[in-house]
Amino acid sequence: MTDSYVGKRVKRTEDPRLIRGLAHYVDDIALPGTLHVAFVRSIYAHAKINGIDTAAARSAPGVVAVYTGEDVASKIGPVPCASALPDLKVPDHRVLATNKVYFVGHPIAAVVATDRYAARDAVDLVMVDYEDLPVVTDVEEAAAGGPVIHENFSDNIAYRLTSGEGDIDAAFAAADRTVKQRVLHKRLAPIAMEPRGVLARYFPGEQELTLWSSTQIPHLMRTQVALMIGIPENKLRVITPEVGGGFGSKLNVYAEEALLGWISMQLGKPVKWIETRRENIQATIHGRGQVGDIEVAFKNDGTLTGLRYTVFADLGAYHQLLTPAIPTLTGLMLSGAYKIPAIQMNITACFTNKMATDAYRGAGRPEATYIVERGLDLVAAELGMDPAEVRRKNFPQPSEFPFHTATGLDYDSGDYETALNKAQEIAGYRQLREEQKKARDEGRLIGIGVSTYVEICALGPSQAMPAGGWESATVRIEPTGKVTILTGASPHGQGQETSFAQIAGDELGVNINDVTVIHGDTGVVQYGIGTFGSRATAVGGTAVFVAIQKLKEKAHKIATHILEADASRVSFEGGKYSLQAAKAAAAAGTSEPVVPVGEAPAGALPEPQTEGKSSLTLQDVALAAHVAKNLPPDTEPGLSATYFFEPKNFTFPFGTHIAVVEIDRETGDIKFQRYVAVDDCGRVINPMLVDGQVHGGIVQSIGQAMYEEVVYDEQGQLVTGTLMDYAVPRASHIPDFELDRTETPSPVNPLGVKGVGEAGTIGATPAIVGAIVDALAPFGVRHLDMPIKPENVWRIINSH
């Protein structure tokens, strides 16, 4: 027998190798004879390439080859963009620049050498003759007719899109009041601690290519890279070993992945490229990058009647995999946790001389939540209402679910008020407000911020996704009784090896140590989609769950046959198939001892010892299924099941975050006093992992709210090019989090789970900014743009 696992704080099975330093990330894999690749990257944001002289580099010690754009333009297809939007302009995105460069960090040439030092040395010997061109980095300037970046297009506008339902003009015309605010979402760098990296090995005899890559989407990458370099998809194997964080930045297909594969095929040797942090900030996707106006129409009692967001989206120079789609996700979530009868979003998405933006943790939804929550705070300020009460007034009630929004979504389930109440109770909200009043009287600057967010997870129904929104699982019981799960939801720190084993442990009545979860190898795992959009448990975990049910049906049939009983008399419990009579005896304490699954007999495969038994362990059934001497008629040997789960809808987790800050009048320094988060991510498989996801998400929000921004200067030079300039939060920057949960199961999947990977980055920024703005309310402040730094705060205090 085993304890139940689901819902328990189970320690991760993947941890021992990681905490001993014995795990393998891409750069930890060493193949004999590996050559190393380093890139020549553009130092200009926009320039014509008049020539590239590679002669000195080619003759440098250790250099094996140098490839330029001209060498590969006709050999390797364009870097893919999977987003389809009406009239979308798609630039021809080659793996190496040909006659122009479009952003600082744009790859121009690849140098291949016998070791990484030699490759790096030779990069400096490649002479590029640049002729600089006018640069456009500001998205509004790009929209207004600045220098045109891609010559084959008439302007820099990649697409325009208007979305939403309801009569927005009527809503604004009939409103008692309206508020309007310009809001910036600066570009952010995802900064996975492990930068990207690729190891490619071509086997000329087998004509097979293996790519080890630090990616979130091994299967999608295999398909795309196969098309790019013209190798049959089933001759390309993509392996993701440990992946050191992604946050969306590895939900992509990058030029380097295809190029490394192609180079290995040319040279017949393994080739490796490990991204430096400088390259990572230059040439791995950025997140956010929106400038827009939020307008809210409302009644004098605080009832919302309309919301409009008119935004310029900074796409960068090229489309990466999902670049154009990200702003449209913002549009989907503009109803927030509220009943808003009319919503409109107007997007103008533009090319700029910068790295592409794409999915960074939350991917368009943090922008939406931030806009809506800032809007609600402005409404509260306008009416002199408590921000929590404005929110409460506009929540849909639990009985109104599925709740249709004016952005075209149907929220699955929710109880927003209970989460708000719980957070207020934990925070001692009323008392906090009283303390704040007293503190203000003493001249202290204390602020309280409230965010009641809803997010869209479990991406998603295939209808809404560019390349399938399902997920796959194969579950099999090996002849020795060990359980193997193959999942397409390849993780990068989320802990699916544990959480999926927990699901299997309960459903099959086995110890989780007897379950192995295999992922991230297209040579082993059936096709899958990947881990992003808080989908792994809700979609991938459900696939595991349903595959297990299928498998159990077969196991039950076999057990019934062996026990020579009616199917209705055989029950499954605690990893054991028993005759009902035997079960009754077991209850009386006379059952035979259960053989723990996993203690397989040593030596040759034994004969199933099943004759005359009144019960069978899963291991007995698995062995019988493989030995196949006594199976029911028309039953396939073996014991495995595969399921591709297609969700019918997204899931919509929600919650309330309350931040309390105090500002130092002398320095402008912002200190957290409290941080309370009540999140509802549906049913919880492992509360410890959920807490970890929430903490990590909130701290990325703290980064966005107070520290982080990718800065390009007017010439398009990247000013924040290293971790010395790009400020990622450190341990000393965080509050002592107070977390709690409500649990509203999702009706969309049989596990009732919703997803939690992005909740923190979505729910927290408005609470933090709201708290800082609230602290500065005595100075008449109603809005500040992120990141809010002590200097901004100090200037506000000292300008009064």
Next chain:
Amino acid sequence: MKKAINLSVNGVSHTDEVEPRMLLVHYLRDVLELTGTHVGCETSLCGACTVMLDGQAVKSCTVFAVQADGSSVTTIEGLAKNGEMHPVQEGFWEKHGLQCGYCTPGMIVAAAQLLDRNANPSREEICHGLEGNLCRCTGYQHIIEAVQYAAKKAGQS
């Protein structure tokens, strides 16, 4: 011109000829195949490459291998003794102090040194002691709890 170095790593003596510019982290990873020590930024900011050099936690991406000549180095692989995990390692497992695991070896080595210097640190002292190590996944809360767990555990033994 290569230079001979002799150093002890995790209690094992090594003699090698290395280029003077070879970084200690590359020596550990590429020559000794101790790949538990990671590179995350190459500017000494992230701490993923933290190892003990003669008892001091250092960032091995900004130490040359030749500077470690004659020294004793402990990496993450050498922290467990006789198959028993170091209390900090136990703490990280127990308290879910890691997600992707990439910063973890450096974080654990830094935390071990922190506890060497201060057996019973306050929350603030832990945060200060880990300022040189970045984690992008955990939000630090569980790392702080892991170090608190290790301090308590070490205090009991």
